[in-house]
Amino acid sequence: MEINKYFDIHFERADDATIAKRLIGGAKIKGPALVILILSMFIASIGLNMNSTAVVIGAMLISPLMGPILATGFGFATLNFTVVKSAILRLSLQITIAVLASTLYFYISPVQAATSELLARTEPSIFDVFIAIFGGLAGIIGQTRKTLDNVIPGVAIATALMPPLCTAGYGLANGNWNYFFGAGYLFFINAFFIFFASFIVLKGVYSLPSYKQAEEVNRRNQLIFLVIGLIMATPSIYAGYDMTIKYSESNHIEQFIKNDINQDGRRQVIDYSLNRTNKLVDIVVIGAPVTSEEQAQLDDKLQKDEYLQPYTLRFVNSVDEKKSTMDKTNLNKSSENLETYKNLSNLYQPTYQIVSETINTMKTTEAEAKALFPFVSKVEGMPLIDNLEKPKASRYMVIIHTTSTVSDADSERIKAWLEAKLLAPVTISIEQTTSTL
Numbered sequence: 001m002e003i004n005k006y007f008d009i010h011f012e013r014a015d016d017a018t019i020a021k022r023l024i025g026g027a028k029i030k031g032p033a034l035v036i037l038i039l040s041m042f043i044a045s046i047g048l049n050m051n052s053t054a055v056v057i058g059a060m061l062i063s064p065l066m067g068p069i070l071a072t073g074f075g076f077a078t079l080n081f082t083v084v085k086s087a088i089l090r091l092s093l094q095i096t097i098a099v100l101a102s103t104l105y106f107y108i109s110p111v112q113a114a115t116s117e118l119l120a121r122t123e124p125s126i127f128d129v130f131i132a133i134f135g136g137l138a139g140i141i142g143q144t145r146k147t148l149d150n151v152i153p154g155v156a157i158a159t160a161l162m163p164p165l166c167t168a169g170y171g172l173a174n175g176n177w178n179y180f181f182g183a184g185y186l187f188f189i190n191a192f193f194i195f196f197a198s199f200i201v202l203k204g205v206y207s208l209p210s211y212k213q214a215e216e217v218n219r220r221n222q223l224i225f226l227v228i229g230l231i232m233a234t235p236s237i238y239a240g241y242d243m244t245i246k247y248s249e250s251n252h253i254e255q256f257i258k259n260d261i262n263q264d265g266r267r268q269v270i271d272y273s274l275n276r277t278n279k280l281v282d283i284v285v286i287g288a289p290v291t292s293e294e295q296a297q298l299d300d301k302l303q304k305d306e307y308l309q310p311y312t313l314r315f316v317n318s319v320d321e322k323k324s325t326m327d328k329t330n331l332n333k334s335s336e337n338l339e340t341y342k343n344l345s346n347l348y349q350p351t352y353q354i355v356s357e358t359i360n361t362m363k364t365t366e367a368e369a370k371a372l373f374p375f376v377s378k379v380e381g382m383p384l385i386d387n388l389e390k391p392k393a394s395r396y397m398v399i400i401h402t403t404s405t406v407s408d409a410d411s412e413r414i415k416a417w418l419e420a421k422l423l424a425p426v427t428i429s430i431e432q433t434t435s436t437l
Contacts, residue, residue, distance in 0.1 A: 026067030041101040051115035073198030102169025121167040122182035126240035136197025
């Protein structure tokens with residue numbers, strides 16, 4: 001058919017000698033190849049450490065890891081086991097050097113936190129298998145053309161061989177074996193399915209040995225590789241299923257919050273979390289508290305959702321929390337949520353204004369307190385608000401930092417002074433600051 005010519009992988013195919021020279025030569029690691037590998041590992045490690053996708057992509061573009069993998073596929077397809085042995089040894093050496101370089105970097109790096117770029121390489125899924133297969137097919141087809149184009153750099157980026165090795169090095173440097181084995185599994189998924197794709201394509205485009213025994217060996221190898229591939233992909237299938245379930249649960253709870261909790265305008269959800277172990281959905285709201293009758297209705301609606309049916313709702317009202325727990329933790333939480341208040345609808349704008357004004361008031365209060373009470377070193381405080389629709393500070397919670405022990409009489413004096421200044425009841429907490437030389 002006429003349309004077949006558009007999908008003919010023999011079109012502009014290089015001759016066998018060129019393909020063999022290109023693939024075998026790409027597996028060589030003499031000269032600058034190992035130096036480039038080490039440098040690319042350092043670059044990729046820095047990119048992952050700094051959470052910079054662009055830097056990681058740059059490292060993948062210069063990495064020479066793809067060569068030995070394609071050469072292994074070529075060796076098995078052509079039954080040239082000398083090439084197979086050489087390519088596997090070189091790949092093993094590259095993997096060892098790459099992991100050691102990454103381990104060295106993360107061992108001396110002052111930034112030890114696991115970034116999202118690192119975490120993304122610790123739980124491979126079936127989607128990574130598909131990427132490796134399609135990337136391997138594109139890579140070997142590109143390598144067998146008369147002229148090389150931008151396919152190879154694109155495959156290097158898509159299949160991402162470098163980042164898993166960097167993440168394995170991070171796990172090794174920090175003694176985190178889950179990261180080490182998770183990233184190692186991702187690398188071997190990528191490497192194996194790139195190899196398998198190259199093996200399949202080369203069987204179709206390269207002039208293979210024609211004797212009967214060669215055909216039998218190739219069929220046997222193909223079956224063996226297929227079985228190995230299925231075994232390797234099995235854990236990733238489960239991981240892909242689990243990832244899909246998690247995504248669906250998160251998507252459904254967001255829709256549930258939007259359509260069933262926020263829609264009446266009486267309250268606003270500012271945060272939520274899914275506890276998959278205990279099957280709880282913790283929802284933090286501001287505004288009108290959720291009554292037991294309303295919660296029962298919401299629970300009934302939740303049970304009708306196929307993804308959220310196992311879960312139970314648990315509401316936390318931020319106003320109630322402030323009233324019931326007057327401690328430093330809630331004060332810090334209130335400060336952290338100031339940016340959240342800024343982004344709320346106009347219904348809650350007055351609340352933000354009161355909080356903002358209180359922060360400014362506390363600055364002047366601190367200066368006056370230091371003048372009146374020499375033992376005071378710092379003053380922090382936030383308002384407690386009963387009615388968000390008509391916001392007004394019903395009480396203030398204030399933490400007084402002191403340089404020495406404060407008597408009960410002085411505590412009462414400070415409290416009385418604060419209540420007179422703020423024109424509202426005040427709950428104070430005295431914290432003595434100790435200094436070490």
